[in-house]
Amino acid sequence: MKNIILTKQEIEYKTRRIAYQIYETFPDETEVVLAGIASNGYLFTKMIAAELEKISDLTITLCEVTIDKEQPLEPVQTSLPATEYTNKALVLVDDVLNSGTTLIYGVKHFLEVPLKKFKTAVLVDRNHKQYPVKADFKGLSLSTSMLEHIEVVLEGNEPYACLN
Numbered sequence: 001m002k003n004i005i006l007t008k009q010e011i012e013y014k015t016r017r018i019a020y021q022i023y024e025t026f027p028d029e030t031e032v033v034l035a036g037i038a039s040n041g042y043l044f045t046k047m048i049a050a051e052l053e054k055i056s057d058l059t060i061t062l063c064e065v066t067i068d069k070e071q072p073l074e075p076v077q078t079s080l081p082a083t084e085y086t087n088k089a090l091v092l093v094d095d096v097l098n099s100g101t102t103l104i105y106g107v108k109h110f111l112e113v114p115l116k117k118f119k120t121a122v123l124v125d126r127n128h129k130q131y132p133v134k135a136d137f138k139g140l141s142l143s144t145s146m147l148e149h150i151e152v153v154l155e156g157n158e159p160y161a162c163l164n
Contacts (some may be wrong), residue, residue: 002151005142005161006061007079008157010038011139011154012121015047015048015139016051017139018048018069018137019052022048022121026058026089030057030058031088032052032060033062033084033085034062034080034091034092034093035064035086035092037066037067037094038065038161040095040096042062043095043154043155044095044152045064046062058153060089061085064078065079065106066078067105067106069101072101072146082113084125085110085115087114087115090110090115090116090118090119091118091121091136092106092107092121093120093121093122094119094120094121095122095123095154096125097124097126097130097135098128099130099160100129100133101131103133103135104131104133112126119136121138122135122138124138124141124142125138125140125141126142126150126162127141127142127143128146142148142163144163149164150162
């Protein structure tokens with residue numbers, strides 16, 4: 001049996017709250033780049049973008065970020081050329097912050113480009129970081145054991161997050 005930690009309604013609420021936090025953090029911006037880590041992080045990014053479009057007049061640019069989780073030292077790939085996010089406000093988004101490996105390599109990639117402002121967002125923060133990286137915006141902060149696994153399902157009509 002799955003131990004559901006976030007229901008569809010709770011994910012929608014947390015997504016909306018993160019969208020408001022992003023909007024409040026960038027009051028002087030007309031455009032924000034939302035860079036989502038493939039694949040679930042990018043799905044979550046699109047959900048945040050949809051909420052931002054409802055509540056603001058910000059121009060939202062989506063960028064999919066591909067990081068080889070087995071070989072994180074391999075170059076990070078983005079769906080946009082660096083010129084599309086240079087000197088802009090950017091939020092790097094993932095579904096779960098586990099050890100911080102994926103997020104820190106994503107942060108490293110974007111630090112090589114001049115940005116106006118740079119923030120991070122996650123749906124679930126597990127509090128098991130091996131790297132000094134934090135989520136500026138998080139839906140749920142959850143202390144788990146290293147043996148437990150968080151599964152986030154964002155595709156389909158009934159998204160959820162569960163603890164296995």
